[in-house]
Amino acid sequence: MKEELKRIREYLMTGVSYMIPIVVIGGVLIAFSIALSGVQAGKGAVVTNPVLKSMMDIGTASFSMMVPVLAGFIAFGIADRPGLAPGLVGGVLANQLKAGFLGGIIAGFIAGYVARWIKSWRVPKNLRPIMPIFVIPLLSALIVGFLMIYILGNPISSAMTAMTNWLKSMSTGNAVILAMIMGAMIAFDMGGPVNKVAFLFAAAMIGEGVYTIMGPVAVAICIPPLGMGVATLLAPNKYTKAEKEAGYGALAMGMIGITEGAIPFAAADPLRVIPSIMVGSSIGAAIAAIGKVGDHAPHGGPIVLPVVDNKIMFIVAVLIGIAVTALMVNALKKPVIEEVEDESEVAE
Template sequence: MRIKDLLKEQCIELNADKNINTKENVIGRLLELMNNSGNIEDIEEYKKGVLQREEHCSTGIGGGIAIPHAKNKAVKTATLSAMVIPEGVDYDALDGEPSKLFFMIAAPEGGGDIHLQVLARLSTILMDEDFKDKLISAKSKKEFLSIIDEKETEKFPEEAKEEKNSSKGGYRVLAVTACPTGIAHTFMAAENLEQKGKKLGISIKVETNGADGAKNVLTKEEIEAAEGIIVAADKNVEMDRFDGKKVIITKVSDGIHKGEELINRAISGDVPIYHSSNKSKESENAEEKEGIGRSIYKHLMNGVSHMLPFVIGGGILIALAFLLDDYSINPANFGKNTPVAAYLLTIGQQAFGLMLPVLAGYIGMSIADRPGLAVGFIGGMVAKMGITFANPAGGDINAGFLGALLAGFIGGYVVLGLKKLFSKLPNAIAGIKPILIYPVLGILIVAIVTTFINPFMGMINTGLTGFLNNMNGSSKILLGIIVAGMQSTDMGGPINKTSYVFATSQLASGNYEIMAAVMAGGMIPPLAIALCTTFFKNRFTEKERKSGVVNYVLGLSFISEGAIPFAAQDPLRVIPACVAGSAVAGGLSMFFGCTLRAPHGGIFVLPLIGNPFGYLISLVIGAIVGCIVLAFLKKPLAVTE
C-alpha cells in the first residue's frame, strides 16, 4: 500500500493559512481536505472517530510531525490528507515541540489493519530529517507527491519493482466472476468490480466464466504479480492456479453489490492464503466460513450450469420437430412423420437424455475435481436408467432428477473418501489412483449405492409427478403463481434458482407447464420496470430511464437480472411490484395451459411454446400489473430531470 496511491492533490495543502493556529483548527482543516477525496460518507461521524483517538493519546508523534487517524464506518475506502504549516502549531506533541507536517489517515471499518500499516510506513520514512524538510519546503503539490514517491521507491525497492512490472501489463487485483447460467450475474459482477477499481485508482482485471466459456483469462504472470485475488462465483472455477496467493472467495452477488469493499480487502493483506492441496489452516477456516449450505449450493449450481446447454439445445430441437411435422400423416407417430422432423426429434432426444448424467457428473466433479466426473456421470446414468437389484437392466422405475442429483453428490463424496483412504500410497504407485483406483472403485460404489436408493427415489418422483399431473383448476394456477413469483424475489439468487431448478427437473418427467410459468415469471421484472420508466417517467432519474430501455431487451430475453440495479436502490417498492407482476403472469400461463420444453430463450422461442398466444397475453398482463403496482408504490420525484 503506497502512500501515493492514497494521497491525492485535492487532499493536500501547502503553506496553510496562518489562522490555522490551534490543534482544533488543524484537525478541522485536515477533515475538509479529507472530504475532498469523496471517500467519506459522513464527515461528522469520521470526525468523532478522530477526536476519540486524540482523547486517548495525542497523535503528535514529535519531531514536528502529527498523524491523526481513525478507523471508522463512515470511510468508504482508505484515504490520506496532508498539510504543511511552516511556522508550526502546538499540537500537544509528545516532545512538546510545534508540529509542522500533518498527515491524516482514514481507514474503513472493515479494512483490516490498513490504518496501522499506513501509520507504520509514514513513521518509517519520516524518520529521515532531509526527507521531512523537503516535504515542508515543497513548492507545489506535485513536488510534494514526487518527494514521497521517490522516498518510497528508495525505502521499499522490492515494492517499486513489483509496481514497475505491474505497469507493463500486470494488475494489483485480479478477479473471477461466475454464475450458474453464465448469462447476467457473471458480467454484472465483472462490470461493477471494474468500475469500482477505476474509482479507487486500483488496477484490476476480471475473468468472466460465462455461458460461452472463460473470457479475459488471467495469465500466470498476472497471478504471480497480483496483490490479491477475488473469486466471486456461485459455481466452481479453476482454483489450482491461485495456489499460494491471497484469495477472497465469495458469492457472485457480492461482486455486484460489494465491489468496493472486496477490492479494498484484497489490497489490505488481511486475506487468507489459498492452497490447492495440503490446505493450510487459514484456507480451511475460509471454507468453514463459507458454510455447508453454501458449499452444497455451489456444487448443485455447477451441475445445473453444465446441464443447461443439453436441456436447452435438446428441448428446442424436440419442439422444432413437432412444429415442423405433419400431424395428419400419422397422429400416433407425431414428431417423426417427416424425415426432417424425425431427425430433429432423434438428435433432440439424445441431447435431452444426457441432462441427468451431466448434472450428476459435474456435481461430482465440483466436489472431487476431475476424478469425480466419471463417477458422478455413471451414478446419473444408473439413476436415469432406473436400475434396481431386482432388474439390473433397468426401466421399471424413474428415479428422475432427484435420483441423479443425489447420485452426483454420492459420487463426489465417494471419490473424496477414496482420496483420503489411499492418500498414503507410495509415490511410485500413486499415479494409478486417478486412472485405476478412483474410476473402478468409485464407479462400482456409486452404482451400488444409487441402485439401492433408486426404488425410493422412484417412489418420490412418481408421487410428485402424479401429484403435479393431477393438479387442475385453481390448484394448478396457484402453483404457477408461486413458482413464477419466486423468480422475482431475489432475481437470480437462491430463491430464484430454487424455482428454476424445480421447473427444470420437471422437464425430465414431462411436466412442461411449470417451466413455461417460471420463464414468464423471470421475464416480468425487467419488462415491468421498462414499462414504468417509459410511462411514469417522473418516478425515475434520467439515468434510470435510460437503463429502463435496456430492460425491454433483457426482459424479452428472460434475463431477470436487469431489474437488480433498480431493486437494490429501492427494494421495498421494486421487489413487491415485480413479484406481483410475475405471479400474475405465472398464474395466467397455467390457466392458458402453456407449455415449454426448453428452460430458456424468452420471446425468441415463442413459436415453440404450447399456446403461444395465451403465453403472450400472460406476459403482457403480468408486465402491466407489475408496472402499475410499481408506479403506485413509487412517489414522483420532487424535481424531474
C-alpha cells in the same frame, strides 16, 4: 439514521451505474445471438453459427463481470480506491458461490466498510505510502474472502438443495400454487441461485414430458425486465437518467428471456423493485398455470412462442404480469429528487 440510509443508497447507485453497461453488453449480445438463431423444442436456445456463437461468448463474458463490477464499485463508493480490488474479489467469490447479485451487494458492502476501517488505522509514517496499494486491499480481500467462503458458502448450498427438494414435493399438489411460488423464485434474484433452482427444476420436468411447469416459468422469466422497462416509460420522473436508459435495454432483454435486465433497478432500489417484480411474475405464472400454458424449450420470454402450448394465454399472462409489476413499482416509488438537490447545493 436518515443520512446513513441515504449514503447506503449512494453506494449502491455507484455500483449500479458502473454495472449497467456490463448488463447491457451481456444482455443485448446474448439476446441478439439467440434471436437470430432461434429456439429448438426440447433444447432451448441453440446457437451454431460461428459469428453468433462468438457474439454469445462475448455476452456471456460480460455477464460474468456483472456481479464483480457491482461489488467492486460499491466498495469503491465506500472506501475509494483501496476498496475497489477487495470488492472485485468479493464479487467474483459471490459468482463462484452462486450467491447472485444479492451476494455481490453483501460482498461489496463488507469489502468497502472493512477497507474504510483499515484506512482509519494510525500507522507509522513510513508505512503510509504502501497502505492504499498493499496493506488495505490485501487485508480487506482476505477478510471479505474468508467471510464469503466460510460464512456464506455452506448456507447457500444447503438452502438451494432444500428448495429443490421442496419444489419436488410441491409438484404433486396444486399447479397454480406451485406456479406462483416458482414465479416469485424466478423474480427474486433474477438469474441468481433461487432463480436457478426454479428454472432447473422446470427444465428437468421437460425431460419427463411435463411442459406445464416450464410454461409458467417461461412467463415469469420475462416479466421483471419487461415490467421495469414499461415502468420507466410510464413514470419517467421516478427514475434516474441511467435507469431510464437501462429501461430500453431491459425491454430488449425481456423479449428474449434475459431476466437479468431488471438487476440494475433491483440493485438500486431493492425494497421497492424486488417485491414488485415478484408479485408480477407470481401472478403471471399463476395465470399461465390456469391457462395450462406449456413450454417445450428450457427457455423463456416471447422468443419461445413457436414452441409454446396455448400461445394466447402465454401472451395474456405476460401482459398482466408486466402491468402488475409496472403499476406496483411506480406506486411505491417517489419522484427522483437528486437533480433538485444538486441545484440547491450549487445555489448555496
